[in-house]
Amino acid sequence: MIWFLLALFVIAVLVIAVSGSRLGRSSLWVAAVPMAATALWSVTLLGSDEVVEAGFSWVPGLDLEILFRVDGLRAVLSLLVAGIGALVCVYAVGYFSPAAAGMGKFAATLLSFSLAMVGLVWADSVWTLFVFWEATSITSFLLVGFKNTDPVARTAARRALVITASGGLALLAGFVLFVDAAGTSVLSDITPVTGSTATAAAILILVAAATKSAQVPFHVWLPGAMAAPTPVSAYLHSATMVKAGVILVALIAPAFQDTDVWKPLGLTFGLVTMIWGSVGALRHVDAKLILAWGTVSQLGLLITLLAMGTPKATFAAISILVAHAVFKAALFMVVGEVDVRAGTRNINELSGLRRSMPITFGVAVVSGLSMAGIPPLLGFPTKEAAIEAVLGLADTELLVVAGLVIGGAVLTVAYTTRLLLGMFGGSAPMADRVVAPRRSAMSAPQVVLAVGSVVGFVALGRVSDVVRTASVIVEPDAVVYTLYRWPGLTDAFITSMIVVVLGLTLGGLLARRTVLTGPAAHGAAIADTVIDSIGRAARGIAGVVQHGSLPLYLATMIVTVAAASAAFVGEIDTDALYWWDNRAEAVLVVMIVTAAVAATVVSSRLGAALVLGAVGFSMAGLFVALGAPDLVLTQLLVETVIVVGFVLGLGRLATKFPKPTRLWLVGRTAVSVVIGAAIAVALAGAASSPTGQPPIAELAESAVDVGGGNNVVNVILTDTRALDTLGEVIVLLAVGVGILTLTRRRTRAVGPAETPSIDLPPTDSDPRSVAAEVSP
Amino acid sequence: MIARPSSIVALAVSAVTPIALLIAAYALFVGHNQPGGGFAAGLLLGAVVVLRTVAGLQEPKYAAVLLAIGGVIVGVDALSPLLWGEPLLDQFVVSWNVPVLGTVKTGSALVFDLGVVAVVVGLVTALLEGFGASDLAESGRTPTDSQIEAGR
Numbered sequence: 001m002i003w004f005l006l007a008l009f010v011i012a013v014l015v016i017a018v019s020g021s022r023l024g025r026s027s028l029w030v031a032a033v034p035m036a037a038t039a040l041w042s043v044t045l046l047g048s049d050e051v052v053e054a055g056f057s058w059v060p061g062l063d064l065e066i067l068f069r070v071d072g073l074r075a076v077l078s079l080l081v082a083g084i085g086a087l088v089c090v091y092a093v094g095y096f097s098p099a100a101a102g103m104g105k106f107a108a109t110l111l112s113f114s115l116a117m118v119g120l121v122w123a124d125s126v127w128t129l130f131v132f133w134e135a136t137s138i139t140s141f142l143l144v145g146f147k148n149t150d151p152v153a154r155t156a157a158r159r160a161l162v163i164t165a166s167g168g169l170a171l172l173a174g175f176v177l178f179v180d181a182a183g184t185s186v187l188s189d190i191t192p193v194t195g196s197t198a199t200a201a202a203i204l205i206l207v208a209a210a211t212k213s214a215q216v217p218f219h220v221w222l223p224g225a226m227a228a229p230t231p232v233s234a235y236l237h238s239a240t241m242v243k244a245g246v247i248l249v250a251l252i253a254p255a256f257q258d259t260d261v262w263k264p265l266g267l268t269f270g271l272v273t274m275i276w277g278s279v280g281a282l283r284h285v286d287a288k289l290i291l292a293w294g295t296v297s298q299l300g301l302l303i304t305l306l307a308m309g310t311p312k313a314t315f316a317a318i319s320i321l322v323a324h325a326v327f328k329a330a331l332f333m334v335v336g337e338v339d340v341r342a343g344t345r346n347i348n349e350l351s352g353l354r355r356s357m358p359i360t361f362g363v364a365v366v367s368g369l370s371m372a373g374i375p376p377l378l379g380f381p382t383k384e385a386a387i388e389a390v391l392g393l394a395d396t397e398l399l400v401v402a403g404l405v406i407g408g409a410v411l412t413v414a415y416t417t418r419l420l421l422g423m424f425g426g427s428a429p430m431a432d433r434v435v436a437p438r439r440s441a442m443s444a445p446q447v448v449l450a451v452g453s454v455v456g457f458v459a460l461g462r463v464s465d466v467v468r469t470a471s472v473i474v475e476p477d478a479v480v481y482t483l484y485r486w487p488g489l490t491d492a493f494i495t496s497m498i499v500v501v502l503g504l505t506l507g508g509l510l511a512r513r514t515v516l517t518g519p520a521a522h523g524a525a526i527a528d529t530v531i532d533s534i535g536r537a538a539r540g541i542a543g544v545v546q547h548g549s550l551p552l553y554l555a556t557m558i559v560t561v562a563a564a565s566a567a568f569v570g571e572i573d574t575d576a577l578y579w580w581d582n583r584a585e586a587v588l589v590v591m592i593v594t595a596a597v598a599a600t601v602v603s604s605r606l607g608a609a610l611v612l613g614a615v616g617f618s619m620a621g622l623f624v625a626l627g628a629p630d631l632v633l634t635q636l637l638v639e640t641v642i643v644v645g646f647v648l649g650l651g652r653l654a655t656k657f658p659k660p661t662r663l664w665l666v667g668r669t670a671v672s673v674v675i676g677a678a679i680a681v682a683l684a685g686a687a688s689s690p691t692g693q694p695p696i697a698e699l700a701e702s703a704v705d706v707g708g709g710n711n712v713v714n715v716i717l718t719d720t721r722a723l724d725t726l727g728e729v730i731v732l733l734a735v736g737v738g739i740l741t742l743t744r745r746r747t748r749a750v751g752p753a754e755t756p757s758i759d760l761p762p763t764d765s766d767p768r769s770v771a772a773e774v775s776p
Numbered sequence: 777m778i779a780r781p782s783s784i785v786a787l788a789v790s791a792v793t794p795i796a797l798l799i800a801a802y803a804l805f806v807g808h809n810q811p812g813g814g815f816a817a818g819l820l821l822g823a824v825v826v827l828r829t830v831a832g833l834q835e836p837k838y839a840a841v842l843l844a845i846g847g848v849i850v851g852v853d854a855l856s857p858l859l860w861g862e863p864l865l866d867q868f869v870v871s872w873n874v875p876v877l878g879t880v881k882t883g884s885a886l887v888f889d890l891g892v893v894a895v896v897v898g899l900v901t902a903l904l905e906g907f908g909a910s911d912l913a914e915s916g917r918t919p920t921d922s923q924i925e926a927g928r
Contacts, residue, residue, distance in 0.1 A: 056858065630811045630812075632811070633803075633816050634815060634819070637816055641822050644830060645826060649907060709808030709885070711808055713811075714812070715808065717814075718808075718813070718885035719885055722854070722885075722888065726850060726854050729846070729847070732896065733843055735902075736839065736840075736895070737843060737902075739903060740839055740840055740902050740905065742906070743907065744906075
């Protein structure tokens, strides 16, 4: 079933890619099909102990496996990912105008993202997870930058990509260390690890999760990513992309609980992010930015709870993860609809929409109250669970963590109140704004999600079972917890009522005010400066290293190789060396040396080409003497092609070399001697101290048995070491494609009638546009 | 000198072409048991292309197509064992009886080698194409050094 669903995704992507331009907005319906199918299948697995696994070993020798596993936790996650994805597809049909361009591309990218996300949550091997992790970074870059003519969107997309991709590098390093420490790459097999390697892995993986899940100070990409079309935000920035880091932390937490850094670092990230995010949400007047900052804050809370590592906190984290996805996606959809129909998202300009957009208003109230944690909605019991979990701490932890989490909850209620009052409150009719008619494709998905928040509370017993099954995967001790509709007058309940009162008051006071407004995108500006300077540094380094002088490139490579072979000098054992097997070798070597020396002094180009050919053919003779017919054949053919090629090229050049300067002559000779000596030393060193038996017998045997051929050399090439050959073929392909593209571009650029073939985006005033990066 | 190929060279090259093709095919098929193989066959064909270009018999083209075909063949051959659960690049051997030749034993390595042939020929053609051998074959004019400098 796993393979079937993944294949369905791929097929749908291909269908859209092929016919997207004709389908237009309808391609979104195609995109919804695999998502809906995945969501339905996930529903059947909810709350059960059944585990579905799939996978295959890709390169057994390297332990590279592709593994998927769907258990109680992953079923919940894939239900959120695929279910909200399907709803977002429907929503997008209403969001975009019928004439919108690039719908096929949009649907295909959205679906690819969804595939990457489903793969990520189902992955059971860290390597599989890493691949899908990177895929989400790339597809989300494309989605955020969907309006690619808009410099703001492009900058935001680039910022998101650079930050999350740097996190990807940290993740790769972290996984390498983790696998080294844990001895397994399978997530469901992990056991607690300790030691310095594990500590380093814990830091790297936490940082990676922090970049993806927008933890301070890596959060700067998330508000900027609001430049994306709202369906993208509703999908990526509520339920999926930003949750990837949280999911990673949840899955890998059992391994790192015992390391010294995991908890303090995770708590620091989480708590700072939670507070800073909710303060950010109070600073903005753009409803979408309020939601984005609110998401940052909620992600901080999730990371805090998971870093605490108590069963209760893990249970609360999973329940909040579910509730948050449901209400935040709905709220993003509300804001998108307000934006489309009223023409603005600024809460200072919006007013009285509760009358003109009643359905949206209802959705917003339900989802907003769920976000604020007010009964009778799903957000309430989950927030109760969180408060109960932090109140269960002791001593300093109780003071700091509980204090901050409760403070964050107050701010959450406050920004929710401010958002709702701002968008729908007030009675003044909006000046020069006409509210466009309702589109049912936009309303339906919101209503579904809002109903979800209500039904989640009504059927809390079922939700609780599902969350418990999911939490047990991370933390087996979480099996004792339940979500309560009415917890009774516990400390947590009293605390949360105080939170609500304080939050409502604060939100009411701050509505339509921006007392906290500071430099709006300060962090983003810093991030952009850093990214720009990385680009400049890269160009600077490339300018120095890629100087364009072929002789210098060669000299650099040769000197490096020579330096590397210096280590072999000590290995040489003169007793093990002898002059020749056979006197013909000596004759051939003399020929090679003579021809090589002649190549340095000959003044005509044709002469040089022929002398080099002589070196090559004598080398072939040497291979004959040594009994290597395959090498002879290849060497002869290579030499033939090279000599003919030289002759062909010589037709276009002057017959003689330019007169060399003294320095040039000396330098060239020195480099030649160095490389010759270095290779000789390396070979002599390697031949002096052989260890073990030569593998010839084994290779010859396996050539016949496994490869089915008697030519051992060729069986090595095509079977025993076929991966190497594959690599060589790829190198050849790259060289060929490089030659073709480089030479074609040049011919076209100098051609008088043709336009330059470099695909530049439309130029604009943005100094950081791609055009700046193309120029040297 | 090369730019205006003599008709003797052209005749010789066109006479040699079929023989070279035959040898290339032979090298490809015996590669598994005797000296030869995909790389050698590809180079032989590449040499044919170079010679024919020099002799003015044809201009090098389809480099991109050849490279693409080769890449696809090699890629498919490498990945297809995964479909039936074998490791990457695992090859299977088949042997069957052919009337004249007797029992022929071959395998998916031959397919892999075919891809290598296409890539090598494609690369040689790309070199010729890229470095302007086509104008040479076409017009028989030899650009001067200064023209080459200007084009750089």
